[in-house]
Amino acid sequence: MSVHIDKIRIDGGTQARACLNEQTVAEYAEAMEDPNTVFPPVVVYFDGREYWLADGFHRLAAWRQIGRTDIPADVRQGDRRRAILHSVAANSAHGLRRTNEDKRRAVLTLLEDEEWSSWSDREIARKCAVSPSFVGALRGASVHGGQIAETRTVQRNGTTYQQNIAKIGEKPRPRVEPIELIEDEPPAKAAPVIDDDPVEYLARLMLHATDDWGRLASALYQVSTAEIREFVLEAIAENEANDGHL
Missing domain, CATH: 1.10.20 (Histone, subunit A)
Structure with missing residues (x-):
């Protein structure tokens, strides 16, 4: 299927990369000039009104650079948020290799979202194609609405539940021993007066x-x-x- 390039939205926060690599765009554009070179279609999500680009930002930029108007597209049903969820794992197995900053941006996209930040580190790691420890390292620095989420959604053994994480990693408060109050010593009595000389x-x-x-x-x-x-x-x-x- 082909979609007109101007109908594809790229401004909905669906770009998980930190930035486009201009050299890669130029290399793709040069390769696309050869009719025998076939590139995979971009992935877009259609919500009934808009086409949201989820994967293929470098390809779209290259096709635009060579003046291509109708580009091959893998059109899937879903809204902008579905496109975002797809984008955070895009290029994990193909295309230009993701940098650590790309991975960081993808994870923070979910951690800074009110709904997705409640997911467990393992679930976010699965969505972003990174390790759970990578997610955990970023979670502490991720703040949503001025506060770190106190609960997250956990899926375990086929059961989904909310886990309270407010006190995870919190150091136990030291036990305060009761202080024994010591009464002040009574004031010294005045020396007795000697009756005789x-x-x-x-x-x-x-x-x-x-x-x-x-x-x-x-x-x-x-x-x-x-x-x-x-x-x-x-x-x-x-x-x-x-x-x-x-």
Whole structure:
């Protein structure tokens, strides 16, 4: 079947390649000048109104370059989205070999679509003729509507279901141990006031063994070094005079 070249739509996002290779277009055009050279027809999807090109962008460009108006076409029933799904795997087995950027563009075409992004990595890989790991590497960078899809459609053992993937790959949160609250230490109590002369009491403590260190500290707070020295010397002298008794 032939279709007029101007009726074939190439502006519907059905081009899965990153760009056309102009050298390839020129080589095809040169080969097409020979009537004995036969190229395969382009693949188009017809939705009842428009012909959407799904495979054969280099061939169409070459035929246009040599002025061909009616070109051979494999016409299939389907809309623009059917043409897109066909295009993402186009040239995986024939024609100009796809570059990594071509494969990346094909996968992102599905990952950035609201419906297709819910498919599993394996299903998208099958549609794009790439590896599931290639899809998985791109999925994390693919954002639809500002958010990464939280579910995807999975087909397994003949059953189709929705899988929640929101937490896949998420690191578990570390367990937070309860913190034992320690009460603040009570404020230090004011040193007790010595009822008698602190210097005299201090001298008594220094001359006789005692465990009353709190009262000793209190006495130290209330006298100066000079006073201590003076009265201690007096207390020692008095002690000696009284035969060891204050």
